[in-house]
Each structure stands twice: as structure tokens, then as C-alpha cells.
Amino acid sequence: MIDRRKFLKYSALAGTFASTALAPSILANPYAPRILTKRGSPVRIRGIVQSEGQGLIDVSVSDGRTVVRTKTDGTFEIISDSRQPFVQLTVPGGFNLNKNNTGTANFYVPIEADQAGEATATFDLTPLKKRTNDHAFLVFADTQTQNEFEMGLLHQQTVPDAIKTINRLGDQQLFGVGCGDIMFDDLSLFPEYERAVSDMGIPFFQVIGNHDLNMDASTDEASTATFSEHFGPRYYSFDRGFVHYIVLDDVFWHSQGYFGYIDDLQFEWLTQDLSYIEPGRPVVVFAHIPGMSTGRLRMGESKPDISHSITNRERLYRMLEPYNAHLISGHTHENEHVYVGGIHEHIHGAVCGAWWSGPICPDGTPNGYGVYEIKGESVRWRYKSTGYDQDYQMRVYPRGADPTAPTEIVANVWDADPSWEVRWFEDGIQKGQMSRRSGRDPLSIELHTGTALPARRPWVEPKIHNHLFYAPVSPGTKEVRVVATDGFDRTYATAVELS
Numbered sequence: 001m002i003d004r005r006k007f008l009k010y011s012a013l014a015g016t017f018a019s020t021a022l023a024p025s026i027l028a029n030p031y032a033p034r035i036l037t038k039r040g041s042p043v044r045i046r047g048i049v050q051s052e053g054q055g056l057i058d059v060s061v062s063d064g065r066t067v068v069r070t071k072t073d074g075t076f077e078i079i080s081d082s083r084q085p086f087v088q089l090t091v092p093g094g095f096n097l098n099k100n101n102t103g104t105a106n107f108y109v110p111i112e113a114d115q116a117g118e119a120t121a122t123f124d125l126t127p128l129k130k131r132t133n134d135h136a137f138l139v140f141a142d143t144q145t146q147n148e149f150e151m152g153l154l155h156q157q158t159v160p161d162a163i164k165t166i167n168r169l170g171d172q173q174l175f176g177v178g179c180g181d182i183m184f185d186d187l188s189l190f191p192e193y194e195r196a197v198s199d200m201g202i203p204f205f206q207v208i209g210n211h212d213l214n215m216d217a218s219t220d221e222a223s224t225a226t227f228s229e230h231f232g233p234r235y236y237s238f239d240r241g242f243v244h245y246i247v248l249d250d251v252f253w254h255s256q257g258y259f260g261y262i263d264d265l266q267f268e269w270l271t272q273d274l275s276y277i278e279p280g281r282p283v284v285v286f287a288h289i290p291g292m293s294t295g296r297l298r299m300g301e302s303k304p305d306i307s308h309s310i311t312n313r314e315r316l317y318r319m320l321e322p323y324n325a326h327l328i329s330g331h332t333h334e335n336e337h338v339y340v341g342g343i344h345e346h347i348h349g350a351v352c353g354a355w356w357s358g359p360i361c362p363d364g365t366p367n368g369y370g371v372y373e374i375k376g377e378s379v380r381w382r383y384k385s386t387g388y389d390q391d392y393q394m395r396v397y398p399r400g401a402d403p404t405a406p407t408e409i410v411a412n413v414w415d416a417d418p419s420w421e422v423r424w425f426e427d428g429i430q431k432g433q434m435s436r437r438s439g440r441d442p443l444s445i446e447l448h449t450g451t452a453l454p455a456r457r458p459w460v461e462p463k464i465h466n467h468l469f470y471a472p473v474s475p476g477t478k479e480v481r482v483v484a485t486d487g488f489d490r491t492y493a494t495a496v497e498l499s
Contacts, residue, residue: 040082043113047087047121048074051095056125060090060276063111064233065265067272080111080119086233087111087121090273093132093239095125097175102191103198105175105205108232128173133241135173138162138202138384139286139370141330142350143193144211146184150356151192158351158369159196161386165371166202168390173240174202179330179348180209180251180288184355187212187226194230205238206231209288209331210251210258210307220263223253235266237273242377243282244323246273250287250310260289260310270319279322282377290329290347291316292340298438298464308332317341326379328370334363334463335383337417346370349383349414354447357454359387363465364395364441365414380488383415393492394422396482398499399473401442409496411469411482412441419487424471427478434469434482441468473498 048070049059055074060067063080070076078087088108091097098106109121143158145151166174182193197204208227217223224234234249248270252261277283293308308331310316320327320343327345333354336347349365360366366385373380385392394413400406411434413422422434444462452458473480481495 040084041117043080043082043084043111043117043119045076045078045080045087045111045119045121047076047109047123049076049089049123049125050074051125051127056092059092060237060273061087061121061123062090062236062269062273063087064235064269067269067276069276082113082117084111085228087119088233088236089123089238090236091125091238093241093243095127097203097238098125099203102194102230103200103202103204104194104231105203105238106232107236107238130173131241132173134373134375135175135240136169136371136373137174137240138165138176139179139328139330139346139348139372140176140351141179141348141369142181142209142333142352143178143196144181144184144209144350144352144355145189145193146186146356147189150184150352151189153356154193154196154351155199157367157386159199161384162200162369165384165390166200169371169373175240176200176202176204177247177286177328178204178206179286179328180207181211181330182206182209184211185215187214190226190230205245205247205286207247207286207288208234208249208251210253213251213253213258215253217253218255220253224249235269241374243284243374243379244274244277246270246283246285248285248287248316250289257307259306260308261312262310262316267315267319274319274323277323281323282374282379283320283323283325284372284379285316285320285325285327287327287329289331290336290338291327291343291345292338293332293347294336294338294466295332295334295463298466314341317343324377324379333361334465335361335365335414335467336465337415339418346381351386354454354460355457357457357460358447360441360444360447362444362448362460362463363414363467364412364444364462366392381415382486382490391492393486394482394484394494395441395443396480396494396496397442398480398496402439402468402470404439405470408470408472409480409482410439410442411471411484411494412443412467413469413484414467415486416467416469416484417487420484422469422482422484424473425481425483426474428481431471431474434471436466436469438464438466439468440464 063084086108213223333350338345353367368385440462
């Protein structure tokens, strides 16, 4: 049996100790310039971006280090080197997202140089039949399947639910994002994830997570080899409508562990990528490890955990300041909204919940995924609980369910950000707004407390989180109804009878 806290250390592979020992310069000053990895032999890449036989002008193309724009005839040239694996396209908003045979997004070509150091790349795009200013996407954080049994749950529970959501969203342009920890260490299962993606029928982009790495690799660069064989580049961008989307790799592997860190090569690329994006434009960034998880702070510690936050996040924040930026992440298996550095970060509950051990994450958030709908430059979101209607947004417990508040009801409103209002009614009479406090979800305490619970993952523990709402209930009240209104004026209600 794995001790709970030992598991957390295992998951981060002793992140704090090993990172401090093996990466002292980065941890000492994450903002200091780094010497880039030595370049390989020169490679000249010539290519074209075209649609229906015509070249496309001003499309960004990159080898992961240098970003260039296509000329009037759609051609481009990049002086790269033999260490760069792909040439990748920032797909313009007015064109279809191409797919691999597996259903995953295809926006890249392997760099295959001849003996003279010359390589070619051709990108053929199909124009969309309708504009993409209004579009939508799904975010799958931490599918994290470890074996055939858990893959079965993904196919039997999550995929059918996602297909219903996709059908409900209609004929607008859709895509999905696997937001890291696609696997739980066994990378041979990637094809089964690809089968799930193919069944859903929309192109999926992938983010690399700490459990998607080749853990026998001695360097960060080598750790992503299997991931890239299946899904291509580890960081890239694309456009849909007015929104510029960016995928980053913020898992830094140092041969005996990992921590949250964005390397200089990505920042070099990102600086160029963003130079073509107008200030004020919506920018959505996907990464696996949050910019800043407040988990450790909620437990009374003085600073975030380096394996659960990006250590050099301030540099990213500064680059995103000119934009209407959202940072979307996973990793922590809980729902959280963080506002810092002018960025709204959405930290998502897990598709697998508490590692496929039951119906909820350790903070009480149901197993599920994010649904984002874009209307022009407006970004709207909602957490979708697997197996429930889209309006299932809270769980209400009767008076005394939290023993620290014996006279109060408690509501877990898992996707609540500061714009939400949560009110309670006693026998139909409105009483006021509920008080938001940190605590542990009563159902999580029931399912995750004890040396043998949950049965499949006995190391899971209930988490202290900040989306519980409390209200004192008057004696004699027979029914309490909780009504929550989100920042988009959508209302959700749940009633509970009191004995």
C-alpha cells in the first residue's frame, strides 16, 4: 500500500528535493537568461502554405525556434538546424484544422534534411465554409489512464458524454484539447487515447504532462520523444476567429523528477509568435502545470509548490499583459480560478477525477471537462460534469454535513469564480448571499478518508479548497433551495429537504 503523502512525492518524483539538487541555477533565479542548447548542423527549410492552389500570405511558420511569415506567393524559408524536429504552422482562423488519421490535429511536418542540409515542407489548407468568430472547444485535463480498465472507463463514460456535448454545440467550429497527463506513465496506451479522440470526431490538440514523459530520459529534451511521435511539437500556436491559441510545455524534466518551468527556447519562440498578435486581442494559453496553484497556500504554507506551479511564471505573465489572456491548465485534480499578473487562470478538475477511483476529484468537483464557447472576442466557459446535465454546477449538503459548521448548510459550487452570486431560500423565502469559505467537501471526506479509501487509490485525500458556500438555517425550516448565478447570468438551482 502506498502512503498518501508518499504518493504525492512519487507523483512529483520527489520534486522539491531532486529539483533543488539537480537544477540549482534555474531554481535560484528562474528569470536569468539561459545559455541555449548548442545548435546542430544548419538546415534550410523551404516551403509553401497554400489553399486551393493559391499561396497564402502572412501566415506564421516556425521550426520551434524561429517564426517567419509567408510571402505574397505563400512561400517561406527558415534557416534551422538538425536539432529541431518539426516545422509547424500557425493555422489561420479561416481554414479547417487538418487531422491525422488518429483524429489528432495535424499542423506540422517532420524536418527531414538531405545530405546538403536542405528540407521542404508543404501545408495545404481548406477554407472554412463559415466564419470561425463563433466557435467552441473542450478541455480534457488529466485523462490519466494507467491500464486497460481505466481506458475502458474513458471510452465508456467520458467519450459518450463528450459526444453529447459536441452534438449540443451544433455545427459551429469545434476542437478539443488534451491538457496533459493524457497517460499515467504507460505511454504504450497512447493509441487507445487516439481512438477516443477519433470517436469524438473533432480535431484534438495535445499538451504534454508530467505523466506523459519518457522517464528513463536523462534530459528534458529527450523526455518528450514518445509524445512527439504521436502528437508532434510540444509547443505551438493556432488561430480560430479573433482568438490566438498557444500550447506550452511547462514540465521541466531533470532525469530524476520535474517541476513547473518554461525553457528559454519556448520563450524565444513565444516572443516572436506574439509579435504578430495585436495588443488587446484574446489570447488563450494551454499548459499542464498551473501558473500558480494556491493549494499549498490554502494549507497554510508560505509559497506555492514548485511541482504544482510554473517557477518562472512572472516572465509569462509579463508577455501576456498586453492581451486579454486566459491560462488554462490541469494537473492538480481540482477546480480553481486564479487571477494574477493580469491573467485569468482556469485550473480544471480532472476527467479521471481522483485517478479513476470514483465519481469526484479530491475537492468534490465531479469527474469532467471544460466547455468554452467563443462569441467574437467574448470567452464563456462552463465545467461539464461527466454523466450529468450541463446545468449540474453544485452539490448542496444539509445542515451539519460539515461538523465544523453544525447549524449551516454547505454548497460546493465547483466552478465559482468571484463573479458568481450564491443565495439561499428557506421554504421559498430568500435569505441572502451565502458565505464563501475554504474547507473540505463532505462527500470527498466520506469517499476519501481512511487508510483503505478509496479502494483503488487509498492514498487520495480530501483537499482544502475555496469553492464552498455556507449559510445558517433557521430552526424549523423544511426545505432549503440554493440558487447560484454565474458571471454570464446563467442560473443554477438545487434544493435539499431538512429533517
